[in-house]
Each structure stands twice: as C-alpha cells, then as structure tokens.
Amino acid sequence: MDDIAIIGVGLHPWGKFPEKFWTNMASDAIYMALKDAGITWKDIQIVVSGSQNWGGRKGIYAGSYIDEVMGYTGVPTMNINNACATGGTCIAVAAAMVASGQADIVLAVAADKSAKGFFPFLPPYHEEPVPADDTMRWLMGLPNPVYWALECRKKMEKYGITDDHLAMVKVATSKHGAINPAARYKKEFTREEVLASPMVCNPLRLFEICATSDGAGAVILCNAKKAKQFTSKPVHIVGSGLGSPLYGDPTTRIPVLGFEPKEGMPIISESWVAARSAFKDAGMGPEDIDFVEVPDNSSWHYFQYLETMGFFEEGTAHLALERGETMIGGKLPVCPSGGFSSFGEATMAQGFAQVYEMVLQLRGECGQRQVQGAKVGMSEVYGMAGNNAALILKN
Amino acid sequence: MTEAQTEQKRVLLGEGLFTPTEPGVDGQIIATHCKSCGDYFFPRSFTCHNPECDEKDVEDVALSPTGIVDTYSDMSYPPPPPYVVKKEDWVPTPVVSVKMPEGIHIIGMMDECKPEEVSIGMEVQTVIRVLYTNKSGEELVGWKFRKV
Numbered sequence: 001m002d003d004i005a006i007i008g009v010g011l012h013p014w015g016k017f018p019e020k021f022w023t024n025m026a027s028d029a030i031y032m033a034l035k036d037a038g039i040t041w042k043d044i045q046i047v048v049s050g051s052q053n054w055g056g057r058k059g060i061y062a063g064s065y066i067d068e069v070m071g072y073t074g075v076p077t078m079n080i081n082n083a084c085a086t087g088g089t090c091i092a093v094a095a096a097m098v099a100s101g102q103a104d105i106v107l108a109v110a111a112d113k114s115a116k117g118f119f120p121f122l123p124p125y126h127e128e129p130v131p132a133d134d135t136m137r138w139l140m141g142l143p144n145p146v147y148w149a150l151e152c153r154k155k156m157e158k159y160g161i162t163d164d165h166l167a168m169v170k171v172a173t174s175k176h177g178a179i180n181p182a183a184r185y186k187k188e189f190t191r192e193e194v195l196a197s198p199m200v201c202n203p204l205r206l207f208e209i210c211a212t213s214d215g216a217g218a219v220i221l222c223n224a225k226k227a228k229q230f231t232s233k234p235v236h237i238v239g240s241g242l243g244s245p246l247y248g249d250p251t252t253r254i255p256v257l258g259f260e261p262k263e264g265m266p267i268i269s270e271s272w273v274a275a276r277s278a279f280k281d282a283g284m285g286p287e288d289i290d291f292v293e294v295p296d297n298s299s300w301h302y303f304q305y306l307e308t309m310g311f312f313e314e315g316t317a318h319l320a321l322e323r324g325e326t327m328i329g330g331k332l333p334v335c336p337s338g339g340f341s342s343f344g345e346a347t348m349a350q351g352f353a354q355v356y357e358m359v360l361q362l363r364g365e366c367g368q369r370q371v372q373g374a375k376v377g378m379s380e381v382y383g384m385a386g387n388n389a390a391l392i393l394k395n
Numbered sequence: 396m397t398e399a400q401t402e403q404k405r406v407l408l409g410e411g412l413f414t415p416t417e418p419g420v421d422g423q424i425i426a427t428h429c430k431s432c433g434d435y436f437f438p439r440s441f442t443c444h445n446p447e448c449d450e451k452d453v454e455d456v457a458l459s460p461t462g463i464v465d466t467y468s469d470m471s472y473p474p475p476p477p478y479v480v481k482k483e484d485w486v487p488t489p490v491v492s493v494k495m496p497e498g499i500h501i502i503g504m505m506d507e508c509k510p511e512e513v514s515i516g517m518e519v520q521t522v523i524r525v526l527y528t529n530k531s532g533e534e535l536v537g538w539k540f541r542k543v
Contacts, residue, residue, distance in 0.1 A: 138478070142504075201470060261498075
C-alpha cells in the first residue's frame with residue numbers, strides 16, 4: 001500500500017471522565033482531527049468506527065451514534081469490533097477503503113469507557129448447549145491477567161527472565177510516558193516501586209499490568225495524491241496487516257480452557273501473521289523500522305510482541321531492554337508514547353493512541369521524546385480471542 | 396424445616412464436561428476427539444476444528460485423569476464476579492495449565508494447594524469439586540486439580 005496518507009489526527013485525553021458520554025469523547029477527537037486536517041465534518045465520505053463491548057446496544061452501533069451527534073450526512077458507516085485490536089483494525093479498514101478508490105477522505109474513529117479494575121463478565125444472551133469457555137472461565141475465577149501470567153511464567157523459566165526484568169519494562173515505558181503530554185500517567189517509576197506493588201497474578205504485579213481507561217481517537221485518511229492540499233506533512237500508511245491465529249498455536253489465549261499446541265507454531269500467532277502481512281505489504285522488514293508501539297498490556301506482552309513481530313529472537317527481548325536498546329535514543333525505541341502502561345487500556349480506542357504517537361513522531365513534533373530521524377514507525381495492537389492489527393507508517 | 400428445604404442445590408459448570416458429576420472425588424475431563432485426525436478439543440465441540448481435517452468424525456472421550464503442569468500462575472487477588480467469594484476469605488490460589496497425555500492442555504485452579512507448592516513438570520490429578528456457592532445459593536460444581 002503506498003497511496004494513502006494520514007492528514008489529520010485527534011486524541012481525547014485518556015483517564016476517567018464520568019461526566020462525559022463516549023459519543024462526546026468521540027466528537028472531541030473528531031473535531032481535533034478535522035482541525036488538524038483543515039477540513040470539516042461534511043468532507044468525510046466514509047466513517048469506519050470501532051464498536052464497543054461496554055456500551056450496551058448503543059455501543060455495538062457506536063459509529064451510527066457518532067454520526068448522529070456529528071450530524072447525519074448519509075455517509076456509509078461501519079461498526080467494527082475486533083476486541084482490543086479494534087482501533088488498529090478500523091484504521092486498516094479505512095486505509096483499504098481509500099486504496100480501493102471507494103472514497104478519497106475516510107474517517108476512522110473509536111471511543112471507549114472501560115470499567116475499573118478487572119474487565120467485567122459479559123453474560124451471553126443465548127448460551128450454547130455446551131457453555132462457552134468465555135462463560136466458564138469467569139465462573140471459574142479466571143480473569144484476563146491470569147492468562148498473561150501463565151504465558152509469562154513459562155517464558156521466564158525457559159529464558160531466565162527475572163522479576164527484575166518484568167519490573168524494568170514498567171520503568172522503561174513510564175520514563176517515556178512521563179514526558180508525553182498526552183499520557184494519562186506521567187510518573188516515572190523505579191524498579192523498587194514496581195516490585196513493591198501488589199501481586200495480581202503471579203508473576204505479574206499491579207504496575208506490570210496496564211490500567212483500564214476511558215479514551216477516544218480519530219484519524220483522517222486521504223488519497224495520497226490529494227493529501228498535499230490539506231497538509232505539508234502527510235504521513236503515509238505503507239503497510240497494514242490483520243491477523244487471526246494459526247491452528248495449533250501454543251498460546252494460553254484468553255479465553256481458552258483447553259487447547260492443543262502443535263510443534264513449530266509461533267506464540268501469539270495472530271501477531272506473527274499480522275506483522276508479516278504488514279511487512280510484506282510495505283516491502284519492508286524489521287530492520288527498516290525506526291520505532292515501534294507494541295501492545296504492552298503487561299510486561300509479558302512487551303517482550304513477546306517484540307519477539308513475535310520479528311525485532312528480536314525468541315527469548316532475547318529482555319536482554320535488549322537490559323542494554324537500553326528499547327529506549328528513546330536506543331537501537332529500537334519501543335513505545336515512545338509510554339505505551340498502554342502510561343495510557344491505560346481504552347480497549348477499542350487504544351490503537352488510535354498508538355497511531356497518534358506515530359504520526360506526531362513522523363512529523364517530528366514530539367519535542368523531548370522525539371525519536372531522532374524517525375522515518376518509519378510500526379504498531380501492533382492485541383485483541384482477545386486472537387485478534388491483531390499491524391500498521392506501518394512512513395513520513 | 397423439612398428435609399427437602401435443607402437439601403443443597405447443585406449446578407454443574409457445564410453438562411458433559413467432566414465425569415463423575417458428584418463433587419469430592421477424583422475425576423476426568425471429557426473432551427471431543429476427532430477419530431479422523433486424532434486431535435482433541437475442550438470444551439467439547441460438535442465438530443473437529445482442524446482446518447486440515449476433511450472427515451471430522453468426532454466422539455466425546457474422557458481424558459486421562461492425570462497430567463503434567465506446563466505452566467502456572469495464581470489468583471493473588473480474589474476473582475471478580477460472577478465468582479463468589481468474600482475478599483477477606485480469599486487466599487492466593489494457583490492456576491495451572493496441565494498437559495494431558497493426549498496432548499491437549501486443560502486450565503484450572505489447584506485444590507488445597509499453596510502457590511509455592513506448584514512447579515512446572517509436576518504431576519496433577521483432575522478432581523471434581525464444589526467451586527463455591529453461587530448467587531442463587533447453588534453449589535457450583537466444576538473441575539480442579541490436586542497434587543499427586
């Protein structure tokens with residue numbers, strides 16, 4: 001893909017906004033993106049919106065209600081839900097709409113308000129004859145982080161990763177988040193503080209798992225030939241890839257209760273698939289990427305995504321972190337935004353926070369946290385049940 | 396109070412997922428086995444999920460009663476609803492992924508076991524237990540694992 005440009009981005013702050021409904025958060029992000037692009041709502045030709053789990057029926061058709069508050073213009077509107085990979089998926093789909101010539105100016109948008117603490121159980125309206133694993137695991141007391149912890153423990157024992165390494169991930173991401181005005185948590189954590197935080201699911205501690213958050217983001221995509229009339233600094237989407245798992249994937253994936261791993265299958269295979277698809281699309285490889293936003297839902301994710309995406313050999317990302325290679329100024333800055341650890345997980349919208357950061361980095365507008373000479377950035381966002389969306393952006 | 400009123404109601408986590416269904420005893424997980432490709436699935440399924448398998452001739456079978464811990468964690472925090480437990484009553488409880496001799500991994504909590512007692516490679520036995528009393532006052536019966 002080489003003829004799509006991002007001409008406008010907007011990000012509603014991450015945090016808790018009890019006084020504000022998510023349609024309002026979405027419209028704030030949209031107005032910010034429209035202003036950034038120098039266009040108006042009436043210029044938008046297609047809306048690709050994230051649908052959400054926590055908003056009831058209205059949340060399922062989120063895009064339709066966002067259209068309503070912005071003012072109906074009759075444009076095609078899609079409501080997409082790929083779990084926490086929704087944000088990245090919306091942008092990838094919007095890019096495909098532009099690339100196919102369906103429209104010249106497409107809006108991708110998502111807003112989310114998540115519950116505090118563990119995500120809540122969503123009981124099914126129609127239960128299956130055999131209860132779904134995602135129903136039973138809640139009844140059995142198995143929330144999301146325990147799945148990550150099971151994978152984390154296995155990886156630690158296999159590669160000699162220590163509690164210190166897990167804590168150092170938070171130290172690293174919080175250092176970046178502390179200098180990002182858009183981040184929700186701007187505190188730099190020490191290793192001691194992280195290790196002193198309560199254990200949630202052994203070996204993962206509270207500060208090694210991202211918080212939940214409200215948030216919203218919007219991205220305006222345009223046919224690259226026409227982008228110059230809106231912006232002097234277009235950022236191009238040069239690669240995108242969506243992934244689902246491969247059969248026999250060995251990962252203890254949320255919400256499985258039984259699975260049969262097959263020899264030679266990659267861990268988090270949906271990430272493996274999406275990353276390779278995006279690299280192929282861009283005609284690039286990991287060596288061409290100047291910085292990466294990974295889904296650092298937990299310290300385990302930080303290491304595993306870097307390895308599965310192809311930046312480091314399996315079982316070595318913790319050594320790269322140790323050497324400082326993943327810091328701004330290092331060989332491959334990871335999560336220069338501060339990552340989900342500094343933002344919190346606004347499930348459907350978090351892919352937008354990643355792309356917002358990538359666009360600012362590639363425009364050279366990041367000040368203190370600018371990755372010097374950044375030309376190509378990549379992001380991946382992780383969704384439960386085997387969802388993944390990868391994007392490669394170039395200035 | 397009559398006998399009927401004092402009788403404790405029980406509900407299974409799911410029908411046909413484990414045997415026996417009376418709690419308090421050792422048991423086995425029931426999985427779906429594909430006779431065509433040999434793969435196993437849990438929870439049991441009406442079909443084989445292997446994309447390479449064309450026959451998809453499936454049957455439900457009881458898995459081996461014991462397996463090996465492939466990895467472990469623990470719920471250090473009390474599990475969120477619909478799990479029912481008083482915060483102050485919760486003790487950190489190990490969660491294990493158990494590799495069965497058939498090749499399938501089954502996830503569950505350990506019964507009567509401290510986190511420090513669990514390690515990768517240890518043998519565990521499938522057991523049928525009352526997990527807790529649910530909001531409707533019924534005992535929820537499911538599977539757990541115990542040390543061998």
